[in-house]
Amino acid sequence: MNLVESFSEFKEGKNIDRPTMVRVLEDVFRTLIRKKYGSDENFDVIVNTQNGDLEMWRVRMIVPDGEVTDELSQISFTEAKSIDEAYEVGEECYQQLTLEDFGRRSIMAARQTLISRIMDLEKDDVYKRYMDRVGDLVVGEVSQILKKEVLVMDDATQNELVLPRLEMIKGDFFRKGDMVRGIIKRVEMRNGTPMVMLSRTDNAFLEKLLEQEVPEIEDGLITVKKIVRMPGERAKVAVESYDDRIDPVGACVGMKGSRIHGIVRELKNENIDIVNYTNNVSLFIQRSLTPAKVTSISLDDKNMRASVYLKPDQVSLAIGKGGSNIKLASKLTNYEIDVFRDTEEHEIEDVDLDEFKDEIEDWVIEALKNIGCDTAKSVLALNREELIRRSDLEEETVDDVLKILASEFDDD
Numbered sequence: 001m002n003l004v005e006s007f008s009e010f011k012e013g014k015n016i017d018r019p020t021m022v023r024v025l026e027d028v029f030r031t032l033i034r035k036k037y038g039s040d041e042n043f044d045v046i047v048n049t050q051n052g053d054l055e056m057w058r059v060r061m062i063v064p065d066g067e068v069t070d071e072l073s074q075i076s077f078t079e080a081k082s083i084d085e086a087y088e089v090g091e092e093c094y095q096q097l098t099l100e101d102f103g104r105r106s107i108m109a110a111r112q113t114l115i116s117r118i119m120d121l122e123k124d125d126v127y128k129r130y131m132d133r134v135g136d137l138v139v140g141e142v143s144q145i146l147k148k149e150v151l152v153m154d155d156a157t158q159n160e161l162v163l164p165r166l167e168m169i170k171g172d173f174f175r176k177g178d179m180v181r182g183i184i185k186r187v188e189m190r191n192g193t194p195m196v197m198l199s200r201t202d203n204a205f206l207e208k209l210l211e212q213e214v215p216e217i218e219d220g221l222i223t224v225k226k227i228v229r230m231p232g233e234r235a236k237v238a239v240e241s242y243d244d245r246i247d248p249v250g251a252c253v254g255m256k257g258s259r260i261h262g263i264v265r266e267l268k269n270e271n272i273d274i275v276n277y278t279n280n281v282s283l284f285i286q287r288s289l290t291p292a293k294v295t296s297i298s299l300d301d302k303n304m305r306a307s308v309y310l311k312p313d314q315v316s317l318a319i320g321k322g323g324s325n326i327k328l329a330s331k332l333t334n335y336e337i338d339v340f341r342d343t344e345e346h347e348i349e350d351v352d353l354d355e356f357k358d359e360i361e362d363w364v365i366e367a368l369k370n371i372g373c374d375t376a377k378s379v380l381a382l383n384r385e386e387l388i389r390r391s392d393l394e395e396e397t398v399d400d401v402l403k404i405l406a407s408e409f410d411d412d
Contacts, residue, residue: 022047024117025054032102032110042073043097056097062089120192126159127194130187137208138198142178150174152182152198159196167199170232171268181266183208200267201231209266210237213259214252222248225277228331232268234320236288236328240277249274275332281306285337288329292318295342299335306335309342351376351408359404367391368401376405 026045033040033056044057060075068074075095080087083095099107140152140161150163163182174180182198183205189195199205207224216222217239225238241248252274253260260272275287285306286294292314298307310318318339319326330337352375353365371390373379379387379401387398 020121021118022054024114024121028110028114028117029054029056031113032106033097035106036102037072039072058095058097060093060095062087062091062093064089123192123194126196127187127189129157130159130184130194130196134184134186135204135208136184137181137205137212138184139179139181140198142174142176142180145174145176150180152180154196155179161196161198163198163200167197167201169200169268169270172200172232181209201229203227203229206235206237206263206267206272209263210252213254213262216241216246216248216251221246222251226332228328229270230324230328232270233322234271234273234324234328235267236273236275236332238275238277238284238288238332249276273328281333281335285329285333285335288332289318289325289337292325294318304335306333306337307340308337309340312341315339315341353379356404356408360401364393364397364401367393376408380405 026047029045030040030043033043033045037043042059044055044059046055046057048054060073060080062077062080063074065076065078068076075093077087077089080091080093083093087093102110138161139155141155142150143153143160144151148165150165150168152161152163153159154161161182161184163180167182167185180200182200183202184196185199185202185204186197187194188197204227206227206229210224211218214222217224221241221243223240223242225240227235227237229235237252239248239252241251251259260274264270264272273288273290275284275290278284278287281299281301282297285297285308289308292310294308294310294314296309298309300306308318317325318329320328326337326339353360353368353373356376357365368379368391373382382390384398384402387393387402388395391398393401
């Protein structure tokens, strides 16, 4: 009986090899035998993996008539002769079984069992295959868009993958038929069905994109030490080169940004800072705060805190939009970073307005203080027209004040 042909409809489209298929068939029919005879110990199920033929044989010892004590393992001489005239007492009798011997109902039950077993095998195969690929980059086509997730058909295996909304970048918008890239984040079982979860927000997704665009990373010449992200907004990548001739930052960015631009587009214009890794903590913190330029750093290694001093115009760059730059720098370096304005130099040079009471009248100084100018440099920071407008002082008075204050610093 060619059962592989009979049951080929279950195998079509399934990732199940022929040996596994016939093994399942053998197991299904042994179950059928056990249900009919109570045991399959004296039965042989022979499967031909080349052409799919399957034969079932019942094997019993021939005993003289009237001496049968176990019907499962023994057969009377007369019954054996009815099967084959050549049989003698003491020999083994081989009786071939057919599907008809089991009845239509049993065959239908076996068919359902086979369908169930093959589906379970396929689920196990999908689960194991994707578990081995967790962290890998996959490309697929959007097949369905649901409220909380997007279903993606794997381009390589045609298996259905799930991209949850929470794992999508803020600017992601997909239509049915769009191609989408993501990494396999996890594989979980839901009601016995494997669910392959994708992610576009995971740090590993950015790492895989870098591997694709930067051959030096794939070749092992450059190592990605750490990645921190605010998906869709900003990311920082610490890289290190094992070859002194290779600039890791330049290699990752590429000529005129050629390598990084493709990744930025994929991540919906996520701002990516490539940072040259170093074991020097102060230098690493300084680099991690790019594009801000740090004046000085004070470290508290015990509490893992860093006090960073910057010029006033660099503070906003260090903090970044919504604090994104300093938050990511802290995560990248594992140090809590506190930013301070480096005003020490200005404080030494600056002079309080009260120091000029012998040259400037009190009511003029009071008028300047009322507009927030307490020091000489704070007054000089404003232009002539601004001072006149805000202080409501006469033009000549303002000119005299500016001349007196400017001369103070000219003398220095």
